[in-house]
């Protein structure tokens with residue numbers, strides 16, 4: 001596979017009021033392969049927008065290497081910009097314009113043939129509503145119009161910062177279908193998001209960031225498997241047997257927690273072993289349920305902050321301290 005986005009050792013420091021330096025991104029790596037939908041996750045203030053803005057040349061990095069579609073940026077941005085569609089800041093559309101007027105104007109400004117307008121309207125599912133004024137649109141429709149505007153130039157890569165922000169469940173679902181549809185047509189999508197259930201459903205792979213450092217990366221299934229707890233919830237035929245069952249399993253070498261109405265057996269490789277071990281003592285299992293791990297619990301575990309104020313888990317070595325802070329961040 002070919003990497004469409006490569007970030008190595010990215011550093012960005014903002015100079016704050018009274019001159020204190022804030023390392024918003026402190027040596028960060030990310031790789032997005034062609035054709036995948038990649039989720040970029042992190043808590044508020046972890047450095048997602050800073051990373052995306054640096055990648056798009058909207059602010060300058062203080063260190064590290066960035067490549068888009070194999071070309072170094074910001075140097076090659078003039079050549080690759082046409083192949084990258086991005087919505088990093090919420091776009092403001094004129095409420096009195098229709099979606100068609102809006103896209104037509106953007107097509108003219110971007111030197112894109114007008115024939116592309118109905119194509120993108122269809123791609124984002126606005127066909128039939130393109131003649132309505134934007135001020136009559138729901139938030140979800142405005143987001144889809146934003147995606148349509150980013151698709152005008154037929155980019156190979158689409159970068160979206162929090163595309164589902166503020167959307168209701170129906171809007172989130174529409175956005176999910178839209179992104180999956182784009183990916184099915186060969187587009188690479190990078191989306192930053194807080195909506196972890198959605199990311200788990202849409203994305204092939206993820207990068208998780210906390211305090212400007214990467215804490216996990218890889219295919220969603222691998223990240224989940226790495227952090228799977230391999231716990232099994234067990235209920236026996238009668239609740240009175242739970243203490244006896246816990247004793248049997250402990251004697252056989254398992255680690256067991258006794259809860260009010262079930263047992264939790266930790267680090268189990270083969271749940272069938274529990275059934276067999278208990279049956280040998282004539283204790284029969286009524287429920288045997290492996291506890292599944294979801295992206296939300298992994299995210300909370302990985303981005304949790306330890307006593308010293310740093311993320312508990314960082315999967316990259318500590319970088320050299322960022323070079324002198326730039327001035328974009330003065331506020």
Ligand SMILES: Nc1ncnc2c1ncn2[C@@H]1O[C@H](COP(=O)(O)OP(=O)(O)OP(=O)(O)O)[C@@H](O)[C@H]1O
Nearest residue numbers: 014024043044045046047048049050328329330331
């Ligand atoms: N222009 C700026 N000047 C100073 N500090 C900034 C500036 N922009 C961002 N920061 C700080 O850098 C850190 C990273 O911010 P960033 O916006 O990249 O995070 P984020 O992960 O996108 O957060 P959110 O999910 O809330 O949008 C935060 O502590 C933020 O306060």
